[in-house]
Amino acid sequence: MDQKPINSLQRVLITLSHQEADRVPFFLLLTMHGAKELGISIRKYFSNAESVAKGQLLMRQKYRHDCLYNFFYASVEVEAWGGEVIYVDDGPPNAGAPFIRNHDDIARLSLPQVKDTPCLVKVLNATRIMKENVGDEVPIIGVVMSPFSLPVMQMGFPAYLELIYDEPQLFKQLMAINQDFCVEWANAQLQAGATAICYFDPVSSTTIIPRELYLKTGYPIAKSTISRIHGPTATHMASGRCLPIAEDIAQTGTAVLGVSAEEDIEDIKRMCSGKLTVLGNLNGIEMSGWNMEQTAASVKEVIAKAASGGGFILSDNHGEIPWQVQEDVLMTLSETVHTFGRYPIVREE
Amino acid sequence: MAETLYEFQEALLSTDIMKARRILSETINLITFDQLIETVIVSALENIGKGWEKGEYALSQVYMSGRICEELVETLIPMGNRQKKPAPKMAIAMLNDYHALGKRIVYSTLRASGFDVLDYGRVSTEGLVQRICDDGIEVILISVLMFPSALHVKDVKDTLGKKVSNVKIVVGGAPFRLDRQLWKQVGADAVGYTASDAIDIIQSIAAGGS
Numbered sequence: 001m002d003q004k005p006i007n008s009l010q011r012v013l014i015t016l017s018h019q020e021a022d023r024v025p026f027f028l029l030l031t032m033h034g035a036k037e038l039g040i041s042i043r044k045y046f047s048n049a050e051s052v053a054k055g056q057l058l059m060r061q062k063y064r065h066d067c068l069y070n071f072f073y074a075s076v077e078v079e080a081w082g083g084e085v086i087y088v089d090d091g092p093p094n095a096g097a098p099f100i101r102n103h104d105d106i107a108r109l110s111l112p113q114v115k116d117t118p119c120l121v122k123v124l125n126a127t128r129i130m131k132e133n134v135g136d137e138v139p140i141i142g143v144v145m146s147p148f149s150l151p152v153m154q155m156g157f158p159a160y161l162e163l164i165y166d167e168p169q170l171f172k173q174l175m176a177i178n179q180d181f182c183v184e185w186a187n188a189q190l191q192a193g194a195t196a197i198c199y200f201d202p203v204s205s206t207t208i209i210p211r212e213l214y215l216k217t218g219y220p221i222a223k224s225t226i227s228r229i230h231g232p233t234a235t236h237m238a239s240g241r242c243l244p245i246a247e248d249i250a251q252t253g254t255a256v257l258g259v260s261a262e263e264d265i266e267d268i269k270r271m272c273s274g275k276l277t278v279l280g281n282l283n284g285i286e287m288s289g290w291n292m293e294q295t296a297a298s299v300k301e302v303i304a305k306a307a308s309g310g311g312f313i314l315s316d317n318h319g320e321i322p323w324q325v326q327e328d329v330l331m332t333l334s335e336t337v338h339t340f341g342r343y344p345i346v347r348e349e
Numbered sequence: 350m351a352e353t354l355y356e357f358q359e360a361l362l363s364t365d366i367m368k369a370r371r372i373l374s375e376t377i378n379l380i381t382f383d384q385l386i387e388t389v390i391v392s393a394l395e396n397i398g399k400g401w402e403k404g405e406y407a408l409s410q411v412y413m414s415g416r417i418c419e420e421l422v423e424t425l426i427p428m429g430n431r432q433k434k435p436a437p438k439m440a441i442a443m444l445n446d447y448h449a450l451g452k453r454i455v456y457s458t459l460r461a462s463g464f465d466v467l468d469y470g471r472v473s474t475e476g477l478v479q480r481i482c483d484d485g486i487e488v489i490l491i492s493v494l495m496f497p498s499a500l501h502v503k504d505v506k507d508t509l510g511k512k513v514s515n516v517k518i519v520v521g522g523a524p525f526r527l528d529r530q531l532w533k534q535v536g537a538d539a540v541g542y543t544a545s546d547a548i549d550i551i552q553s554i555a556a557g558g559s
Contacts, residue, residue: 091497094445158453161409165413207407209407210407262526284527317527
């Protein structure tokens with residue numbers, strides 16, 4: 001029987017409905033590598049929307065993966081709030097010193113207006129260019145930091161943990177303003193052409209807080225934030241563990257769960273079966289040292305463990321592939337998915 | 350003492366500082382200060398650190414436990430009664446990035462365990478090497494979150510090697526957890542995956558190991 005070829009968006013939608021498409025969909029969540037494609041520095045690459053859109057389109061053409069990613073760098077949200085961003089030559093721009101230095105600063109925060117904030121407008125423009133180029137054939141993944149995880153960059157991790165435990169009223173106040181920002185930022189990306197929003201929420205992972213605390217904090221915040229986002233969401237733990245809270249995350253209204261390389265993807269897939277599509281979990285840090293054999297073996301292993309039955313998108317575990325990962329590794333990764341990721345999956349002995 | 354340890358550990362995990370303080374106050378009359386630190390405080394922190402490594406506890410619990418213990422040692426045990434442990438001269442630093450949690454956890458744990466450690470905060474490669482040389486540091490503990498920062502430990506090693514030869518580099522942080530060979534690739538002498546690993550490593554170095 002002749003099968004009509006399907007496009008990336010159709011492939012992803014089939015897997016989201018927990019069915020098997022023609023092959024395993026895969027998201028190469030590449031950001032800085034676009035600068036390599038264009039032969040320019042990371043700083044120059046992220047300085048304009050056109051470069052990032054062009055880089056994304058070139059990389060998809062080269063690696064034949066199933067999404068475009070409008071993510072510049074995590075600290076773009078810090079920049080939006082007036083914080084410092086530090087560029088390096090060999091990695092993502094990093095958040096500088098926290099801009100909430102004491103509790104009084106929380107009351108003084110003013111909500112960034114997305115449409116008046118140049119660094120965010122740049123991301124929206126890149127999204128629009130991508131959308132003009134791919135229409136409805138390729139999903140464009142937008143990104144927000146969850147209101148619950150953003151404070152790590154706003155005020156520093158130790159001070160934020162102390163706020164969660166010791167200052168419930170101030171914590172609530174910070175969450176309210178962060179939530180308004182997150183919703184406006186997510187919806188602006190959807191309006192610009194993003195197909196779905198990746199809701200990065202590593203502080204909710206059980207690597208960082210216990211489940212009991214998550215149920216009182218990150219969980220209700222995710223539930224109410226996601227309900228105000230006018231499009232599908234994928235919750236990403238950015239390398240954090242989530243097995244003990246996978247069923248809770250499924251109740252937040254999200255459709256996809258990005259999982260850690262520190263957990264067995266077979267266990268996660270079983271837990272999420274029929275409820276959440278699993279995204280992951282190639283180890284991005286190790287990937288930077290892989291040879292071709294290790295790359296192919298790692299891809300095959302994850303496919304064998306998690307791809308059957310759909311509800312699975314192959315990706316890295318962090319949501320941002322390190323700058324140090326080489327082109328031939330990415331190429332081998334892609335070829336392995338195209339060759340061994342065809343449904344039905346045949347498990348090698 | 351096992352029951353005391355268990356109760357103290359539970360108090361730390363639930364961040365119940367009042368209960369933790371009460372347990373130590375009651376126990377302080379029964380054993381020496383050194384015994385209290387070793388058999389209750391250090392043991393509890395070790396158990397919690399190892400539990401985090403196994404996925405049983407969360408990093409927030411590790412951090413809050415260290416912070417509570419540091420505070421309780423400061424307030425309950427008079428300075429003159431605290432015996433500093435024999436240890437090489439050491440400092441702790443974040444290399445390049447601003448993510449302070451790992452460094453803070455190790456710092457609190459070492460201090461609560463009776464070690465003296467200088468806190469360099471966030472430093473660049475050049476700044477770190479300079480301070481190590483100026484202070485005569487024998488062991489430098491480097492904490493990172495970002496992968497590029499982890500790779501720059503190699504620069505610290507190389508730059509340091511041109512100036513002094515006997516400084517041990519101990520690394521920790523997420524990139525080293527996710528790639529268990531990375532610490533060797535960047536030329537570190539040891540890696541710690543939990544704060545209690547840091548105690549073991551320091552004790553091993555103090556005893557003449559690497």
